[in-house]
Amino acid sequence: MKKIVSLILTAVLLLTLAACGTAQNDEQSTSTNTKAPESTASTANGTGTDPENTAETGSEQTVSGDGKILVVYFSWSGNLDKMAHWVADETGGDLVRVTAKEAYPENYNDTADRAKKEKDDGLYPEINVDLTKEQMAQYDTVFFGFPVWWYDLPMSMWTFLESYDFSGKTVIPFFSHEGSSNGAGALPRVTELAKGANVRTDDALSIRGGSVASSERTVRDWVKGLNY
Ligand SMILES: Cc1cc2nc3c(=O)[nH]c(=O)nc-3n(C[C@H](O)[C@H](O)[C@H](O)COP(=O)(O)O)c2cc1C
Incomplete structure (x- = not known):
């Protein structure tokens, strides 16, 4: 009986850890997605002043x-x-x-x-x-x-x-x-x-x-x- 209980607990623990990992990945991809439009917008407006942005706007402007x-x-x-x-x-x-x-x-x-x-x-x-x-x-x-x-x-x-x-x-x-x-x-x-x-x-x-x-x-x- 003890073995069965311990097996169930281990399974629950593993499932919880796996779920946490997925949530973290989701968070990361969400934050990456929200950043992208911001930098695109500033490039399209030509307001970026750092050299990287300026180089990118060159082809659009x-x-x-x-x-x-x-x-x-x-x-x-x-x-x-x-x-x-x-x-x-x-x-x-x-x-x-x-x-x-x-x-x-x-x-x-x-x-x-x-x-x-x-x-x-x-x-x-x-x-x-x-x-x-x-x-x-x-x-x-x-x-x-x-x-x-x-x-x-x-x-x-x-x-x-x-x-x-x-x-x-x-x-x-x-x-x-x-x-x-x-x-x-x-x-x-x-x-x-x-x-x-x-x-x-x-x-x-x-x-x-x-x-x-x-x-x-x-x-x-x-x-x-x-x-x-
Ligand atoms: C003193 C004065 C003189 C104006 N004379 C003319 C004019 O000769 N011809 C015209 O089309 N509009 C004339 N306007 C209208 C302005 O050019 C127009 O409202 C313009 O959009 C105002 O720009 P602002 O809001 O940046 O001052 C005159 C406006 C003022 C206040």
Whole structure:
């Protein structure tokens, strides 16, 4: 009888150990599976900064050089802020926002009046921008984002373009509007003020303000389709 009991106990013990081993394996394969999509996602977004990820993204992205990328933008009511974040995420570039030192009023009419006066009188607002001339010199490609203001560039972006040396750089504009879908005078203005740059006006991205919130895919696809 003792032998039978001891045989049954041994069998139970062996079965328990075998079950534990299976559970552990399941856990391992689950954790491996959950990690994989994460790293794929960061590679697809081009946000990985370690050399391994960068090497992997090379075949998926259309980046043709290893030059540094800057994404610089101005935004009053938030549309360019959204677009610029998508562009920076898709390119892996550095994101810099330009603001006027004296902030524009929250009221639309007041901002419109001030912007009109600045344009009519050729007033260059002083700007806040976290970018030294030395830092700027390191960028080869500049994604340049702005809203159309009075059929032109906001004057703060005139100040920006005239504050740095653009020679030899490639500038790729993207903008938002409420009717001036071809940018009106803004694109020729970028070419005029970014002296010495190759401004790719034909490739500029234009999105109506009211459509920006639903245009993340459009913005990301635009970036992917550029050879830069
Ligand atoms: C002062 C001012 C002037 C504007 N002038 C124009 C214009 O001439 N043509 C146009 O299509 N949209 C014009 N707009 C609309 C903006 O370009 C549009 O709302 C844009 O999406 C705003 O971008 P943001 O949210 O990044 O500021 C103007 C907006 C403001 C505030």
